[in-house]
Amino acid sequence: MTPDPNPAEQPEPELPPAADVSLPPDDLAYLGVELREAIATAPSIHEQGIVIDVSADRVLLSGSVAAPAQREAVGQLVQRLVPDRQVINHVVVPSVTPPTEVEEI
Amino acid sequence: MTRLAAVGDLHVGVDGQEHVRGALSGVDEQADALLLAGDLTRCGDPDEARALAEVLEPLALPIIAVLGNHDHHAGSVDELVRTLADAGVRVVEGTALTLQVDGITVGIAGTKGFGGGFAGATITEFGEPLIKEFARCAQAMASRLERALRTLRGADHRVALLHYAPISATLQGENPQLYPLLGSHLLGEAIDKAGADLVLHGHAHFGTEHGHTPTGIKVRNVAQPVLGRAYALFDLRSQVPV
Numbered sequence: 001m002t003p004d005p006n007p008a009e010q011p012e013p014e015l016p017p018a019a020d021v022s023l024p025p026d027d028l029a030y031l032g033v034e035l036r037e038a039i040a041t042a043p044s045i046h047e048q049g050i051v052i053d054v055s056a057d058r059v060l061l062s063g064s065v066a067a068p069a070q071r072e073a074v075g076q077l078v079q080r081l082v083p084d085r086q087v088i089n090h091v092v093v094p095s096v097t098p099p100t101e102v103e104e105i
Numbered sequence: 106m107t108r109l110a111a112v113g114d115l116h117v118g119v120d121g122q123e124h125v126r127g128a129l130s131g132v133d134e135q136a137d138a139l140l141l142a143g144d145l146t147r148c149g150d151p152d153e154a155r156a157l158a159e160v161l162e163p164l165a166l167p168i169i170a171v172l173g174n175h176d177h178h179a180g181s182v183d184e185l186v187r188t189l190a191d192a193g194v195r196v197v198e199g200t201a202l203t204l205q206v207d208g209i210t211v212g213i214a215g216t217k218g219f220g221g222g223f224a225g226a227t228i229t230e231f232g233e234p235l236i237k238e239f240a241r242c243a244q245a246m247a248s249r250l251e252r253a254l255r256t257l258r259g260a261d262h263r264v265a266l267l268h269y270a271p272i273s274a275t276l277q278g279e280n281p282q283l284y285p286l287l288g289s290h291l292l293g294e295a296i297d298k299a300g301a302d303l304v305l306h307g308h309a310h311f312g313t314e315h316g317h318t319p320t321g322i323k324v325r326n327v328a329q330p331v332l333g334r335a336y337a338l339f340d341l342r343s344q345v346p347v
Contacts, residue, residue, distance in 0.1 A: 043148075044118075044120075045147075046116075046118075046147045046148040046175065046178065047116070047147075049310040049311070049330065063310070063311075063330075064310060064330040065116070066114070066115060066116035066117065066118065066121050066124065066125075066147070066329075067116075067118060067120055067121030067124040067125075068124065069118075069120040069121065070116075070118060070120065070121065070147075093124070094329045094330045094332070094333060095333050095334055095335075096124065096125075096127050096128035096329075096334075096335045097334055097335060098131065098135070098334065098335050098336075099135075099332075099334045099335065099336060099337060099338050100334075101338070102108065102338040102339065102340050103325075103337070103338065103339050103340070104339075104340045104342060105262075105302055105303050105323060105339050105340065105341050105342065
């Protein structure tokens, strides 16, 4: 997994019971589906908005989650499920800066 | 003038309370009311609801919310709604309420809504029982929204608050294969029939902020990942001559 400059100490996410993703490398499309299912159903994550790009030697994650701890949990979960691949975690947490504009209706 | 703040898809988990507290800090100094467009929690767990309630309760403004699909996952909707109600949050589902702000009446009608798709790719009430049930659910929610909006005809402003999208334009950026799971044209049709000044929804994290219904009613996707900011602000201008 790509090192995070400020890794937060988080408990390892609980894996969903059906997260058996031991698929052969040729089944990349199915692996992506399995990972998406695992991210959506993992109790500590429950996120459907992650884009998963799977190749033979890496998994690239993008999209957004609601909190920094959730971002770390997504990366840790995927790395545990595909330990033989590099996991690149580009998932972001949306900015929470106050709005600077007001729309007139 | 009435100023509304709106955001959807906070997805509050027990590990995300401080993040959302920071996001909503000061919103009660910026707006007259806060509207939450569903997916308040990560999976509808009662602990998540309590974490969110602790953030919302101190805010000194009316808070109106609809639930989202995530809020239903744990099967604890009644407890979630009670927890939020105890914190002063009014959850609307197929119902409407009004706010009085400086003599102006703002009506808010809300529903979570449901999927079903848009012109050219819609789920219809045909075939297996599960498909028919899906279609009927979308129809029922749209019908309730239309009725709720019609009860607000005396209000100075009417806002429709949804989680699922009522038009496809604010889904631009999402995988089109997902559209039937992200919204329904029936919601947009209901809004156009009953009338509204503004429509707010969430759910589509990769979607587009701005759109409008076929009759020109403004639709805003206020999912926080789309906004790229803590919340959106809207000024409802008085239509009463002064």
